[in-house]
Amino acid sequence: MSSKRERESERRRQEKFEQRIADKEQSRHGARRRNAVVAVLVAAVAVVGVVVATALSGTGGDEVAADPATAFAEDPTAGTAAPQDPATGGAEPAPTQDPASQDADNPCPPGPGPVQPVQVDEQPPPAEGPVTMTITTTCGDVVVELDGDAAPQAVGSTVGLARAGFYDGTPCHRLTTSGIFVLQCGDPTATGTGGPGYRYGPVENAPADDVYPAGTIAMARAGNDPQSMGSQFFIVYEDSVIPSDGAGGYTVMGQVVEGLDIVQQVAEGGLAPDGVAPARSIGIVSIDVEESA
Structure with missing residues (x-):
């Protein structure tokens, strides 16, 4: 009898142990999912922040103006921060041969x-x-x-x-x-x-x-x-x-x-x-x- 009770008791302990292992695994899996979601949200917020900052600062484009009626910052047709261009523009260097x-x-x-x-x-x-x-x-x-x-x-x-x-x-x-x-x-x-x-x-x-x-x-x-x-x-x-x-x-x-x-x-x-x-x-x-x- 004692042997049967011992086996039953051992079985229940094993089940509890396995249940605890399963619970821990499920808890870790949930934490990983939550962390992944948080990381995605943080990245999205960062991207939005960069876009907004760029829009407010006016950066992200060529700083040289290109309106042919503005100034010849040494360029007779447009204004530019660089002093030389009567029509200004941040032009690429002219090719040696086209x-x-x-x-x-x-x-x-x-x-x-x-x-x-x-x-x-x-x-x-x-x-x-x-x-x-x-x-x-x-x-x-x-x-x-x-x-x-x-x-x-x-x-x-x-x-x-x-x-x-x-x-x-x-x-x-x-x-x-x-x-x-x-x-x-x-x-x-x-x-x-x-x-x-x-x-x-x-x-x-x-x-x-x-x-x-x-x-x-x-x-x-x-x-x-x-x-x-x-x-x-x-x-x-x-x-x-x-x-x-x-x-x-x-x-x-x-x-x-x-x-x-x-x-x-x-x-x-x-x-x-x-x-x-x-x-x-x-x-x-x-x-x-x-x-x-």
């Missing part, structure tokens, strides 16, 4: 891509009187007459940079073809943000009526910042109205007297696939400066 540059009517060989700029940190002195610059491009010579009396800072800076070789081998990285008609050059990086180690202002010799006739050569700058001019300039190839902003208009240095047809032929090719650079690539080989006595 298939579109090989169209039958293209007068130009493939133009240059971004280059390492010559370092110029000190602003050259103001200019006086008329200055003639022959801009030798990959498509031919463009000759401009600059007025050092009307825009002494801009002309002096541009002449000084040209003599230092700053512009040599640089691409003309931006073309605008709607409303404002300009070809922008002078940024060795081809991004719309490059320039020398200095900036200057204020705006000089801007037209009161915001009209920039074909052949005008003017300085690009950042939107609403009159102290943001550097090396970038633009050539107007068709009469354009470029609205002033909080900084005023754009510093007109002078006029193209020969070779405007070259710029117009480049413009006829339209835009490259990036929507910023000219499809018919053009760049500056060198600039020769001749100041009148």
